[in-house]
Amino acid sequence: QKEVEQNSGPLSVPEGAIASLNCTYSDRVSQSFFWYRQYSGKSPELIMSIYSNGDKEDGRFTAQLNKASQYVSLLIRDSQPSDSATYLCAVTNDYKLSFGAGTTVTVRA
Amino acid sequence: SAVISQKPSRDICQRGTSLTIQCQVDSQVTMMFWYRQQPGQSLTLIATANQGSEATYESGFVIDKFPISRPNLTFSTLTVSNMSPEDSSIYLCSVEAPGGYEQYFGPGTRLTVT
Numbered sequence: 001q002k003e004v005e006q007n008s009g010p011l012s013v014p015e016g017a018i019a020s021l022n023c024t025y026s027d028r029v030s031q032s033f034f035w036y037r038q039y040s041g042k043s044p045e046l047i048m049s050i051y052s053n054g055d056k057e058d059g060r061f062t063a064q065l066n067k068a069s070q071y072v073s074l075l076i077r078d079s080q081p082s083d084s085a086t087y088l089c090a091v092t093n094d095y096k097l098s099f100g101a102g103t104t105v106t107v108r109a
Numbered sequence: 110s111a112v113i114s115q116k117p118s119r120d121i122c123q124r125g126t127s128l129t130i131q132c133q134v135d136s137q138v139t140m141m142f143w144y145r146q147q148p149g150q151s152l153t154l155i156a157t158a159n160q161g162s163e164a165t166y167e168s169g170f171v172i173d174k175f176p177i178s179r180p181n182l183t184f185s186t187l188t189v190s191n192m193s194p195e196d197s198s199i200y201l202c203s204v205e206a207p208g209g210y211e212q213y214f215g216p217g218t219r220l221t222v223t
Contacts, residue, residue: 032210043201043214044152046110051210088151092210095140096167097203099151 003027006089006100014108019076021103023089026070032092033065033072037085038102044088048074079107111136111204113215121221127190130218132202137182140205142212143175147198155200158185192222 007022021035032051036044048063050056050072056063062075072091076083084107089100112135122128132141143155156166156177164177178186189196199219203212 034211043199043217046211046213049209049211095157095205095210096154097142097152097212099153101151 003098004089004091004100006087006103008103010104010106012106012108013079015079015081017079019079019083019105019107021074021076021087021089021105023072023074023091023100024070025072025089025091025098027091027093027098028067028070030070030091030093033063034090034092034097035061035063035072035074036088036090036099038088039085076105079105081107081109083107110206110211110213111138113202113204113213115202115215115218117218118216119219119221121223122192124193124222126192127188128192128220129186129188130200130202130220132185132187132215134183134204138204138207139182141179141185142203142205143177143185143187144201144203144214145198146201146217152201155187189220192220194222196220197222 013019035048037047038044050063050065060077064073086102086104088102090097114133116131141158144152146152155170156164158164158179160179176188199217201217203214
């Protein structure tokens with residue numbers, strides 16, 4: 001079983017819609033959870049971090065964490081063409097980051 | 110967040126040769142990390158580099174193939190030794206944010222081995 005699994009893509013959404021990305025992790029002792037955005041040919045950019053159960057909002061992004069279900073999600077509201085990228089879920093156990101395979105999002109104008 | 114630079118940004122190398130990648134941070138950081146991203150794949154941690162100690166390698170990565178130096182708190186190098194086409198990847202360094210668990214990535218080095 002992979003440590004971090006993300007919903008398979010690609011995900012295509014119309015401009016202005018909500019994009020929903022899901023991630024599950026296998027290690028119950030994982031403590032910190034992150035979402036990175038990676039544009040084609042670029043390095044990953046941290047967009048959200050979440051450490052406790054519940055929701056965390058930052059602009060158009062909302063991260064949700066449920067440690068009991070070992071589940072973390074990212075919602076992108078009012079999706080824009082500039083949101084078209086691959087989104088990577090990452091989980092730490094101690095200081096090491098484990099990444100999911102990524103979900104590619106395409107926002108249709 | 111810290112400003113991270115890497116050199117070279119890209120290179121094309123012949124098999125059997127070695128390439129050293131540099132990572133420079135604009136502030137002192139305790140922990141630096143090296144990752145590999147193979148074509149179409151996600152990121153895999155190669156090793157963790159702490160200043161003043163030997164790097165800690167992940168399963169599947171060995172020091173003879175990927176020697177790492179960490180001479181001070183702002184700089185690290187990763188060498189890819191005796192390269193083969195399978196080493197063609199993007200190599201990224203990252204640093205841990207002070208007081209937190211967040212990691213920030215450098216721009217990466219795109220390596221092609223022919």
